[in-house]
Amino acid sequence: MNVFNLYTKLFSDPEKKVDLFKTFPWLYRVFYNQRLHYIWQTFLVDLFIILILSGLFGPQEPGSNIILYLCWGLWWPSVILSLFFVGRLWCGVCPFPVAGNFLQACHLSLQKKVPKILQRYSIAISVTFFMMIIWVEEATGMKSSPKETTWLLLTIWGGATLCGLLFAKQAWCQYFCPLGRLMGIGASISLIEFRPDHSACKKCTTFACNRGTDTEPGCPVSLGAYKVNNNLECLVCGRCMQLCEHQSPQLNVRHPLSELIIRKGRLITCTLMVPFLMGSQLARFMDQNIFNLMEIIELTCMGNWVCQMGLYAAPLFIGFCIVYVIITYGDLMFGVFNDELMGRFSPMVPLLLPLAFGGELVSRLNFTVRNFPDFLPTFGRQFGVEALEHFTFTIPEWVYPAYGLSIMFISELAGLYILEKFYEEEFEGAIALWQYRLIQSAYFALFGVYIYMMSTGWNIPILNIILIFQQ
Ligand code: SF4
Ligand code: SF4
Ligand code: SF4
Structure with a gap:
């Protein structure tokens, strides 16, 4: 299908979609085997550690520390720009939850359920976190202070790690992350969406995409492909793909305003x-x-x-x-x-x-x-x-x-x-x-x-x- 046909097809009807996994089987394999996700995430964790060290122990003059430009000039604008094209794909390789996941894999997590009251007010909590970040960021001149920028990154990382220690799965990403909340909203005008093939899910008896199996954990945000019906919550990590026996997950190109x-x-x-x-x-x-x-x-x-x-x-x-x-x-x-x-x-x-x-x-x-x-x-x-x-x-x-x-x-x-x-x-x-x-x-x-x-x-x-x- 050429680009013009694709464009006409999608823009003539907001409900039309084209499954990229079917059109490009190599893309299905990339998401399925998770190797590329792993390589990217490892690279980003290393970069994150270097940035933290540079921010805490490097020079503190704004013109002598590259953490400021890497963080505010490259990373964050790239994430915002990527929302329009690939939605929350950043979340699939984000380094913040890695330490919490590691603690869970070592059985060092309490694996509690997030209390109902926190679940109920999670939207208000994450939006308030986001408001606080913008407020502090602008009012304190954080963008010209390497140390304050580092503390912001450490606070988000700390929140994700603490939640990993206390709760099951990636509770921070599911309920509290201010960046994830913003990205979920921005991803609603994304050109792509991660969705299930409902006809395949009708035959399913295991719902392994969410529940996991004896050896593999399920969806990190307790969603599973079959429950994804908007771009707000799914991290587009693709982890449910290996768990699904019916090849249900799809990566659709769609009308971005649909x-x-x-x-x-x-x-x-x-x-x-x-x-x-x-x-x-x-x-x-x-x-x-x-x-x-x-x-x-x-x-x-x-x-x-x-x-x-x-x-x-x-x-x-x-x-x-x-x-x-x-x-x-x-x-x-x-x-x-x-x-x-x-x-x-x-x-x-x-x-x-x-x-x-x-x-x-x-x-x-x-x-x-x-x-x-x-x-x-x-x-x-x-x-x-x-x-x-x-x-x-x-x-x-x-x-x-x-x-x-x-x-x-x-x-x-x-x-x-x-x-x-x-x-x-x-x-x-x-x-x-x-x-x-x-x-x-x-x-x-x-x-x-x-x-x-x-x-x-x-x-x-x-x-x-x-x-x-x-x-
Ligand atoms: S929700 Fe937040 S912490 Fe979780 S993957 Fe997305 S940006 Fe990273
Ligand atoms: S996505 Fe796969 S595992 Fe999940 S409900 Fe559908 S068919 Fe079952
Ligand atoms: S539904 Fe699948 S792709 Fe979305 S967050 Fe859960 S495991 Fe990841």
Whole structure:
């Protein structure tokens, strides 16, 4: 099948899928034998240890320690970018749960069940963890401190290891990991999905993909291929494939917006995360641009990080309120936000989700691009390679609006496409034309706020709204 046919097939109908395991049998073998996963994970564990040592014992000046660029400039933006194409594939090779798994394999884990109360509030807990990370990350200048960056990595690793010690399987990944929660939501607009072939599962009597066998443990997040019906929780680790006797697991290429269109905002995780994520981005754009928000806050607080966190709460709160008001207003315009089976839901959230992850990518790429010219000199300063210390260059100013506008424009189109689908098909007849137009205006208003915030960081007079008015 050529790329054009695949594209036409997928985009003509959001329910169409193509199973990559069937199309490329070598890919099935890669996931089945797990060797590549093992090699990648081992490499990442080694890299993780080197980063930790470098962060704790290496130089602490931002321009002399490569941990900052590797962590904030390469790793995290790559994970965000990968969500659009391969979903949560990172989780399949992530180094954080390795120590906990090792303790379990040595029978050093208590193997308890996660208490019901923690299970019930796990979404709120992980979203709160995530909010705290963004808050601390921005308000304390963590991205320019090797030690603080290392402590963040160690905290996530510590959480995963402690859960491995106390609970069965990868409870951290299943319930508490803030990164996993964000990735699960981002993966709902991924081009691929890991799913079972339900016709094969109907014949199954063992459900080994979840329960495991006498010799092999089952799914690390107590899911098993047969229960995977969205991209939120499955780690795409492929461990269930060896356990399944019916070759049920599939890796499908799909319409990237199909999951959002089908669910229509029925997932509480997204409803909590999206307004915070977008609100925090608005605050971050204020900092990354000519407002120089953090500089003002740091001057006011004279280095006191508690004061900095307190003051930074204000832009975070304003950003959150802007997005929350637009979501509430849009939901009211939809007039459909209650379902007999599922309870309350928010049709505005799937509309905004592509914009939220587009904004996240732009915000993270800003760090990557801005600090890229200094990567080799930093490496040279840290390891005493003098030749690299002068190996720097300048990024042309047009690069920032080029990727910023492209990513936001594609995200905007994705949201408008979902809105049109809702209006014409999913909520057909439930929304009047005037309501549809008002939702569109709310959506454009938010898009305008984003572009305004982003543009103030572009050093090109005709694109920078503040500079236009100053002329
Ligand atoms: S959920 Fe978190 S700890 Fe678990 S694999 Fe994913 S990123 Fe790693
Ligand atoms: S995925 Fe395989 S093991 Fe799991 S229920 Fe389906 S057929 Fe059974
Ligand atoms: S369902 Fe399969 S691929 Fe998904 S997390 Fe469980 S074992 Fe891994």
